[in-house]
Amino acid sequence: MYCVKCGVRLQDGVENCPLCQTPVWNPGKIEQDHAFPDSFPKHYRESNLAGAVAMTLLCAVVIIVTLIVCLQLYGALRWGGYVILGLLLFYVVAVLPLWFHVPRGEVFVPIDHAVAALYVLYICVKTGGHWFLSFAMPLILISCLISTAMICLLKYVRGGRLFIFGGFLIVMGVFTVLVEFFEHLSFGVTMFRWSLYSFAGFASAGLFLLIAGMIPSLRNELQRRFFF
Amino acid sequence: MQKKWYRLDTAALIFPATARRDWCNVFRVSATLKEPVDTEVLQHAVDDLRHRFPSYFVTLRKGIFWYYLEESARRVLVQNDYAYPLTFMSSRELKQNCMRVLVYKNRIAVEFFHSLTDGHGGSVFLSNLVARYLELKHGLLIPRNELIKDLLQDPPGEELEDSFLKNAAEVASGRKEEASYRLHGIREQDGFKHLTTGIVETQALLDAVHRCGVSATAFLAAVMAESIIGIQNAERQRKRQRPVKITIPVDLRRLYGSKTLRNFSLVLNIGADPRYGDYSLEELCRTIYHQLRAFATPQNMAGMIAANVQPQELTILRLAPVSLKNLVMDGVYRRSGESGGSINISNITGLSLPAEMLPYIERMEFIIGPQRSYPNNCSVMSFGGKTYINMIRNIRESELERRFFSRLVELGIAVDIESNRR
Numbered sequence: 309m310y311c312v313k314c315g316v317r318l319q320d321g322v323e324n325c326p327l328c329q330t331p332v333w334n335p336g337k338i339e340q341d342h343a344f345p346d347s348f349p350k351h352y353r354e355s356n357l358a359g360a361v362a363m364t365l366l367c368a369v370v371i372i373v374t375l376i377v378c379l380q381l382y383g384a385l386r387w388g389g390y391v392i393l394g395l396l397l398f399y400v401v402a403v404l405p406l407w408f409h410v411p412r413g414e415v416f417v418p419i420d421h422a423v424a425a426l427y428v429l430y431i432c433v434k435t436g437g438h439w440f441l442s443f444a445m446p447l448i449l450i451s452c453l454i455s456t457a458m459i460c461l462l463k464y465v466r467g468g469r470l471f472i473f474g475g476f477l478i479v480m481g482v483f484t485v486l487v488e489f490f491e492h493l494s495f496g497v498t499m500f501r502w503s504l505y506s507f508a509g510f511a512s513a514g515l516f517l518l519i520a521g522m523i524p525s526l527r528n529e530l531q532r533r534f535f536f
Numbered sequence: 537m538q539k540k541w542y543r544l545d546t547a548a549l550i551f552p553a554t555a556r557r558d559w560c561n562v563f564r565v566s567a568t569l570k571e572p573v574d575t576e577v578l579q580h581a582v583d584d585l586r587h588r589f590p591s592y593f594v595t596l597r598k599g600i601f602w603y604y605l606e607e608s609a610r611r612v613l614v615q616n617d618y619a620y621p622l623t624f625m626s627s628r629e630l631k632q633n634c635m636r637v638l639v640y641k642n643r644i645a646v647e648f649f650h651s652l653t654d655g656h657g658g659s660v661f662l663s664n665l666v667a668r669y670l671e672l673k674h675g676l677l678i679p680r681n682e683l684i685k686d687l688l689q690d691p692p693g694e695e696l697e698d699s700f701l702k703n704a705a706e707v708a709s710g711r712k713e714e715a716s717y718r719l720h721g722i723r724e725q726d727g728f729k730h731l732t733t734g735i736v737e738t739q740a741l742l743d744a745v746h747r748c749g750v751s752a753t754a755f756l757a758a759v760m761a762e763s764i765i766g767i768q769n770a771e772r773q774r775k776r777q778r779p780v781k782i783t784i785p786v787d788l789r790r791l792y793g794s795k796t797l798r799n800f801s802l803v804l805n806i807g808a809d810p811r812y813g814d815y816s817l818e819e820l821c822r823t824i825y826h827q828l829r830a831f832a833t834p835q836n837m838a839g840m841i842a843a844n845v846q847p848q849e850l851t852i853l854r855l856a857p858v859s860l861k862n863l864v865m866d867g868v869y870r871r872s873g874e875s876g877g878s879i880n881i882s883n884i885t886g887l888s889l890p891a892e893m894l895p896y897i898e899r900m901e902f903i904i905g906p907q908r909s910y911p912n913n914c915s916v917m918s919f920g921g922k923t924y925i926n927m928i929r930n931i932r933e934s935e936l937e938r939r940f941f942s943r944l945v946e947l948g949i950a951v952d953i954e955s956n957r958r
Contacts, residue, residue, distance in 0.1 A: 314938060315945040316734070317952045326732055326955035327938035343733070344956040345640055347616065349623040352727030353558035 360406035413459040421452035443494040474517030481510030539607040546700035547799035548651035553865035566645035581668040596630040622905040657797040699794040709839030716781040721931030735952040754825035757782040763939035781807035783877030
């Protein structure tokens with residue numbers, strides 16, 4: 309069999325030319341004799357165990373030192389609670405994924421948000437505030453949903469990156485409006501003081517990406533310029 | 537018993553320093569037999585080669601000041617091949633063995649971490665492995681010669697030496713080179729490497745080469761440069777273009793009469809600058825051929841060797857811890873050598889197997905992995921009247937392969953294409 313476009317002779321049974329992707333007419337439905345098996349290696353990159361161990365030890369040392377200092381000085385946690393929970397948040401976001409060969413974003417992002425919610429709740433309780441349920445909690449939940457959806461789309465949907473990023477930017481614009489809305493509900497501040505500006509910025513960038521996704525020449529130009 | 541250990545040769549020093557979490561420099565040589573491979577017999581053959589090729593049965597170790605190779609306590613086990621060649625060799629794997637033997641149907645493949653040896657050493661090892669396999673499997677009596685070694689003998693010192701040290705000039709040549717055009721595309725996220733093999737009749741290729749009055753390497757490099765220039769033309773205006781350079785490894789054994797089985801090759805970045813005008817294929821052939829002839833001389837290469845040897849003789853650098861050296865060497869790698877080219881074309885020639893082995897072997901191939909800095913690479917090997925041109929890439933786009941192989945067809949060379957596409 310020959311490729312009508314490239315003029316090269318192809319292996320029996322191939323469906324497309326490997327060079328130009330032109331479909332190949334295969335009337336006899338001949339089975340392809342594969343040059344390589346189907347099995348993939350277990351790992352295609354290394355995990356960062358040494359970094360994970362080092363960072364864990366460092367975090368543990370900082371926590372222990374903070375505990376000792378606070379208990380010696382005040383006999384209570386006081387500001388040490390903020391440090392320890394802040395460090396826990398840092399650990400979960402930055403260090404925990406290092407332990408895994410291929411960290412799954414769709415698992416880690418909800419965990420990160422849960423720990424962030426815990427930290428914010430602690431601050432709310434310690435400062436005697438009543439804004440966690442009406443302000444922080446809904447925003448953290450919405451942020452968690454948006455980021456997890458974004459990661460899943462990027463991971464499981466092949467192609468359509470510009471539409472995904474464009475949609476994400478528009479949703480981020482809406483999110484800034486929601487921040488101001490919950491601010492209004494919890495603290496009684498006036499609506500639309502700043503969020504419409506950020507919404508306009510996010511939405512116009514998102515719309516640009518959506519339009520670029522629909523115009524192939526613009527899309528190719530963007531891919532070329534922003535390739536990394 | 538104390539384990540043997542070896543210093544890395546001059547060229548090998550760069551490879552551990554430039555390795556990344558998902559990339560290291562590996563290459564593969566393979567032989568396809570005319571019958572399915574018996575893995576048990578092959579395992580015996582691999583074990584039998586250990587005494588004669590001790591510098592390949594090693595692990596990569598990290599000293600305080602340098603990396604070194606240490607005799608491996610583990611056997612190199614025959615494994616099943618994967619869906620793509622040159623799968624990532626992790627640092628954990630390198631601490632066990634720096635070489636893999638892989639089998640798929642009729643094919644025996646050996647993959648080497650580049651610190652062990654270069655393409656020549658790899659093909660010598662593979663030839664001996666296949667010879668031993670055929671002896672065990674079919675009871676052949678294969679005569680010993682320059683290529684097929686006596687496995688009972690100890691390896692002579694000249695096979696284990698670092699020939700760079702012997703052949704460096706007193707004055708080093710400069711490394712500075714203008715940045716070349718880089719191919720790019722959408723990377724495969726799971727490490728998959730697309731391999732496209734173009735099989736051509738060696739005689740048809742040589743006829744085309746002779747029509748241009750150049751060498752086969754220069755001809756293939758010229759066709760490759762023309763293809764890359766075409767891609768760059770479609771992408772950028774002329775004034776924003778960059779030189780297109782083909783990285784061509786030069787086997788220094790021929791220049792200096794060395795018999796080492798460790799690394800002893802250096803690369804030349806040769807090509808043309810499309811900003812100054814269009815080139816016909818004939819012009820590209822001539823310019824690449826003459827540059828190759830002009831630069832691949834013992835004197836010029838000695839200057840290049842000195843540029844690699846001299847820094848490692850500086851006391852201040854020798855006393856620097858290995859991690860600091862890695863940073864320096866990584867910087868050097870990014871600015872010179874293979875990094876300075878647009879693509880690599882490695883052509884292994886001069887491998888003449890004994891006539892007793894030929895009836896059992898269908899083909900022999902050589903594959904180098906994509907570089908860290910560019911996604912495509914090309915390697916060439918001739919066997920049994922056919923030339924196998926292996927083009928590998930870690931991106932989805934096959935534009936370069938399409939342009940290169942269809943240009944060969946236009947030049948009257950029939951090309952059979954095989955691929956491992958998913």
